Amino acid sequence: MTGQKGGSFAEMFGRQTLVKMGVGFVIALVLVYLLGTVVGWEKTIAELREADPTWIALGCLSTLLCLMMWGRAWQIVLGVGGIEVPYHKLVVTYFAATFANYVTPLGQAGGEPFIAYVLSRDTDADYEQSLASVVTADLLNLLPFFNFAAVGVAYLVLQTSFGGSDTVDNLVLGLGALAVGVPAVVWAGWRHRTGVEEAVVRIVRPLSRLTSRISADGIRHRIERFYTAIERITAEPQALARALGYSYLGWFLFTIPMYTAVRATGADMNAILVFFIVPASTIAGLVPTPGGLGAVEGALTVLLSQVGGLPTSSSLAVATLYRVESYLFALLVGGIAALWVTIRA
Template sequence: MTDESASDGGKALSAGLTERFGTGKLLLGFVVAGILIYLLVMVAGWRRVLDALEGADYTWVWVACASTVIGLAAWGKAWQIVLAVLDIEVRFKRLVVTYFAATFANYVTPLGQAGGEPFIAYILSRDTEASYEDSLASVVTADLLNLLPFFNFAALGLSYLLLRASLPDGAKRLAQGLVVLAFGVPAIAYAGWRYRQGVEDIVLTLIGPLANRTSRITLDGVRARIDRFYNSLERIADEPRELLFALVFSYTGWVFFALPLYFAGRSLGLPLELVLVLFIVPASTLAGLTPTPGGLAGVEAALVVLIVALVPTIAPGSAVAAALIYRFASYWFVLGVSGLAALFVIMRS
C-alpha cells in the first residue's frame, strides 16, 4: 500500500460524500423520514411505546449493536477473500475500515444500498492497490454471495410460517416480493454473464453521446474496462473453494445481522422466535428501497406490520418499540461507527 493510494482513498471518499451531501436531498430525506416515524409512533400510541422502551433491558440492546457490527465485519471478511482470488492482498484491519466508511456513505443517502456498489468499488480502488474493475468485480461477487443466505433464511422462516399457519395478506405480498427477487436477481446476473456482448453493446450505446461531447471518455476505454471487469469475474469463478469459504462468512454476516431483532424482542420480553426473525428481517429489507436515507420509516413500518401480523399477542406499541430498538442497533449505531471510519479514511489521506 503506497502513501499515494491511501491519499487517493481519502480524497475519493471526501469527494463522494461531498457530492452526496451537497444536493440538499439528504436533509430532506431525514426530515421526511422523521415525520413518518413520528406518525408511526402516534398511531401506535406515544404512551404505549414509551412505556415499552422504559421497561426494556438495555443490556440486550448493546448486544444487538455488537451483533450488527460483527455481521458487517463478516461481510467485510468475505470481501477480503474474494479480493485475494484476484491477487489483491489487503489487511483485514484496513479493509474493514474502508468497508465501514463506504457503508456510511450508502446509509445516509436515499436508495444508497440499491446502487452503492460502484461507489464502494471506487473507494476501494483508491484506498488499495486494486484496479477499479477488480474492485467492482469483487463487490458484485460479494453482494451475490450475500444474496444466497438472504433468500435461504427468508425461505426457512417462510416455511416455518406456512407450516404453522396461513400468512396474513400483508406478509403474503412481502413473501411474494422475496420469491420474485429469489428468482429474478440470479436470472439477471446469469443473463448479464451469459450475454456479456449484449451488455457491452448496451453500455457503449448509452455512453456514445457522452463520449462525443468530451475527450475524457472514449468508447475504446469503456470497452476495455468492461472486458477487464468480466475477466476479473472469470478469475473469481475459477476458484470455487475460495468462494465457498467466502460464503461461510456471508452466512455468518446474515445471522448476526438478523439477530438484533431477536435481541430487541428479548430486551422487551416479547415472544419473537429466532426462526420468525429470519423471515421478518429479509422481508423488511425490501422496504429499505424507500427513497429515504437507509430506508428510514419504510423499514420500521414494515417491521411493525410483520410483527403484529405474525405474532398477534404483541401489541402495536410493543412492536413499534422493538422496531425502534432494532433500527437503533442496525442503522443508527452503525451510522455512528461507520461515520468514524469515514472520518478516519479521510484523515489518513
C-alpha cells in the same frame, strides 16, 4: 497510500450530495413521526424506557460482528482477484463504505458502484477490480439471504396458527420474485456479456459526442476489465466457498439484533420468525431514503404485528430498538471509520 486517496472519501460528500442526504433524512424522520402518531407514541416510548440495555448492547455487538464477517468475505474475494489488503485495514474501509451506503438516498437499492469507489480510493485496487469484488460479495450474500428467508417462510406455512394476510403474502411473493429474478438477471448478464457490452456502448456513444469526459472505447475497456475480473474470481471455487461461509455467519449475526430487540422489551415471539421478518423488511430498504429510514420501521411494525403477533405499540418499540442496534449503531461505527479513512493517509 497517498494523501489524495485518503481525501477522496471526503470528496464524495459534495454540497449536492449533502443536500440530498439532508432532504432524505428529513423525509425519513417525518415518516417515522407519522408512524409513531398512528401507533401511539406514549405506549411506545414507555416500552422503550423499560427496555433492557443488556440485550440492546448484545444486539449492537452482533451488528459489529456481522459487518466484520462480511468484511472478511470481502477480503477473500479481493484476494482471489489478486488484491491483497490486510484485514485490519480493509475492515475499516468496509465500515466506511457501509456508512456511505447507509447515509446516501437509494444507497440500499444500488450502492455497489459507490462502495467500489471507496474501495478503489482506499486500496491498490482499480475501480473495475473493486466493482467486480463488491458485486461478487453481494451475490454471495444473496444465497444466505434467501435461505434464511426460506426457513422463516417454511415455518409460517407449516405452523397451524398462521392464517396468512395480504401483507405477508405480498412479501413472500416479493422474496420469491427476487429469488428467481436476481439469479436470472445475473445469468443473462454473464451469458450474454458481449451483448451487454455493446448495448452499454451504444447508449454511451451519443453522450461521448457531447463531452470529452466520456469515451465509448474507454467504457468498452472498463466493461471488459470488469468481466475479466469476475472470471478470475469465479475460477477459485474453494476460496469462494470460504467467503460464502463468512457470508452465512454474517447473515445469522444480522438477524440476532431483531431477537435481542424482542427480548429487550420483554415481548413474546417465536425466535425463528426473525429469519422471515428481517429479510422481508430489507425489501422496504429499497425506498429512496437513507438506509430505508422510515419505510423499514413501518414494514417491521406491520410484520411484527401480523406475523409475530405483537401489539402495535410493542411492534414499533421492537422495530425502533432493532434499527438502533442494526442501523444507527452501524452509522456510528461507520462514521468513525469514515473519518479515520479520510485522515489516515
